[in-house]
Amino acid sequence: MANASGTRLRALSASTRLAFLSFLADPQWVIPSTIAPVVFGFAAFELYRYAGPVLVLEAVLGAAMMSMWGQTLYGSGWATGQDRELGTLEPTLTTPTPYLWVVSGRVIVNAITGLVGGVLVYLVVAAAYRRPLPVEQPLTFAVLFIFVLLTLASVGVVLAAVYVYTRYAGFIQNFGEFAFYIGTGCMFPVILLPFWTNPIALLLPPTWALDALRYATLPGYVGFSWGLYWDIAGAVATTLIYIGIAGTIFRRVEQHVLESGNLGDY
Amino acid sequence: MEPPAIRIQDLTRVYSARKGFLFNEVVRTEALRGVNLEVRRGEIFGLLGPNGAGKTTLTKILATLLLPTSGRAEVLGLDVAKEAYRIRPRIGLVLGGERGLYNRVSGRENLRYFADLYGIELAGRDRRIDDMLQLVGLSDAADRRVEEYSRGMKQKLHLARGLLHDPEILFLDEPTIGLDPKSARETRKFVRSLVAGGVTIFLTSHYMFEAEELCQRIAVLTRGRIVATDTVAALRGLVGGDRTIELEGHDFEDAELDRLRRLPGVSRLLTEEFGPLERITLRVRGLEVDLPRVRSSLPGRPQIEIRERRTSLEDIYLDLVEEEAL
Numbered sequence A: 001m002a003n004a005s006g007t008r009l010r011a012l013s014a015s016t017r018l019a020f021l022s023f024l025a026d027p028q029w030v031i032p033s034t035i036a037p038v039v040f041g042f043a044a045f046e047l048y049r050y051a052g053p054v055l056v057l058e059a060v061l062g063a064a065m066m067s068m069w070g071q072t073l074y075g076s077g078w079a080t081g082q083d084r085e086l087g088t089l090e091p092t093l094t095t096p097t098p099y100l101w102v103v104s105g106r107v108i109v110n111a112i113t114g115l116v117g118g119v120l121v122y123l124v125v126a127a128a129y130r131r132p133l134p135v136e137q138p139l140t141f142a143v144l145f146i147f148v149l150l151t152l153a154s155v156g157v158v159l160a161a162v163y164v165y166t167r168y169a170g171f172i173q174n175f176g177e178f179a180f181y182i183g184t185g186c187m188f189p190v191i192l193l194p195f196w197t198n199p200i201a202l203l204l205p206p207t208w209a210l211d212a213l214r215y216a217t218l219p220g221y222v223g224f225s226w227g228l229y230w231d232i233a234g235a236v237a238t239t240l241i242y243i244g245i246a247g248t249i250f251r252r253v254e255q256h257v258l259e260s261g262n263l264g265d266y
Numbered sequence B: 001m002e003p004p005a006i007r008i009q010d011l012t013r014v015y016s017a018r019k020g021f022l023f024n025e026v027v028r029t030e031a032l033r034g035v036n037l038e039v040r041r042g043e044i045f046g047l048l049g050p051n052g053a054g055k056t057t058l059t060k061i062l063a064t065l066l067l068p069t070s071g072r073a074e075v076l077g078l079d080v081a082k083e084a085y086r087i088r089p090r091i092g093l094v095l096g097g098e099r100g101l102y103n104r105v106s107g108r109e110n111l112r113y114f115a116d117l118y119g120i121e122l123a124g125r126d127r128r129i130d131d132m133l134q135l136v137g138l139s140d141a142a143d144r145r146v147e148e149y150s151r152g153m154k155q156k157l158h159l160a161r162g163l164l165h166d167p168e169i170l171f172l173d174e175p176t177i178g179l180d181p182k183s184a185r186e187t188r189k190f191v192r193s194l195v196a197g198g199v200t201i202f203l204t205s206h207y208m209f210e211a212e213e214l215c216q217r218i219a220v221l222t223r224g225r226i227v228a229t230d231t232v233a234a235l236r237g238l239v240g241g242d243r244t245i246e247l248e249g250h251d252f253e254d255a256e257l258d259r260l261r262r263l264p265g266v267s268r269l270l271t272e273e274f275g276p277l278e279r280i281t282l283r284v285r286g287l288e289v290d291l292p293r294v295r296s297s298l299p300g301r302p303q304i305e306i307r308e309r310r311t312s313l314e315d316i317y318l319d320l321v322e323e324e325a326l
């Protein structure tokens, strides 16, 4: 009755559905994804309201990124940690569906809530500021905005693999999260950071995509000196590499957990 | 010829756990130490053993959740280490317990999710889920959140999930643990009814009576080794003419135990403690030793309680398990 080859898209949609239902059933998630962006937005507005629209926009972007980052990246890893805690990792792995597809479904839901959060920040600030915040290249912006989500998701998938690998992933995540926030340019442009951090940051797809997004949004923005188009190229390349290795990582991680027998740990 | 449901050869499994503050201490546990076993299609096979014997470890290896350290295990003729993805759609696993379910959504949503991960045909999926809910008796609670379920209801949901994709082999790890007697009985009845449908069942338990009631063949596992594999009837034959004599009292001395052990026909002596009370169980062959003879070997203990009873399969099981522990 079961059929291994046809399961992948089914699994993807099933996982999306379950993630969405669990999201609705858990107020813990509704709050960070709706209230937090509004708070970020107001904070940004209060800080920069007299500094002119460009800085306000920059602040909005930072706040929106933080919200998206939290949802997309944190959410994906967290859900796998949750699978460990609930004890659902084992039954899930006894199905013929590779776990990567389950994670991908959750990433979709998290990306969508992240997107909603980002848009909320923009709307809140624009409403408070009582005038539209002009975006330099709206079309490029829209495309890049989605793309940033994709790059965040690609990191989220890899992080989820770490959660399958060990129950100590939460520790790694808590430790690394803040560094990621700053290192990839969520909060403020990477270019403002000490030079030595840049090569490390460039290993992460969101760094490129976020810099590109700032180019497309902020008039007169100066980020990486190679400019918008190389930023986009770099983001595409690193994301492809991440997506490419995600499959391999998951296979390796699965092999590892079957050897070590720690799937049931929580 | 069709391969057997399960074939296991010289299987071992060692866990290496890291301990200590810096995880620098490696603790090795030999959970399975050379297991050989064959399970035929269509039978209910029971794996019996005390806590820590390795039952769950063996079940997980067969269900492709754990790799063997050495040796070989085949399920439906497929190698568990190399062909896991071909085995998975054809087997069901029920680990049971409170965990392993998505608590925030309904029982039906849980089943729907796993039905999709198993790739059950979309056209028949919802129907199949209804049927499974009906089968385990959860239809009325299907749309309530799992967090509101009782232990027994969760166990039913686990069973429904294990059967969703119509597996050829169902692995049940201690299916009645934590259930009240009534639910446990219902579960056993349910398991027995499955075999009529042609599914092979591999179940673990630490109750002999459960295995006796359900299984055609039983293996006794203790400390990672199989110490007996046989049909229930043959195991009963082992009981043969054995008699069991029990004594209850306080503070038995080693000399007294030695004297009991030397009585003619005594093949085993087991001691158990029940709070302040000590119980000595003697397995006796032949008729030479009777109750007065036992009493007279313990002079100065007139108050002691002595009785004889039928040797049960449970006794045989305890003997097997104890023997290995010595």
Ligand SMILES: Nc1ncnc2c1ncn2[C@@H]1O[C@H](COP(=O)(O)OP(=O)(O)OP(=O)(O)O)[C@@H](O)[C@H]1O
Binding pocket: A260, A261, A262, B015, B016, B017, B029, B030, B031, B049, B050, B051, B052, B053, B054, B055, B056, B057, B058, B206
């Ligand atoms: N993940 C693990 N890491 C390290 N040791 C383990 C792990 N799982 C089990 N063990 C050890 O392996 C041995 C066998 O455990 P297992 O769980 O297979 O026994 P069991 O027969 O199922 O016991 P129970 O009746 O208590 O469920 C035990 O000594 C146990 O401590």
Ligand SMILES: [Mg+2]
Binding pocket: B055, B056, B057, B173
């Ligand atoms: Mg067990």
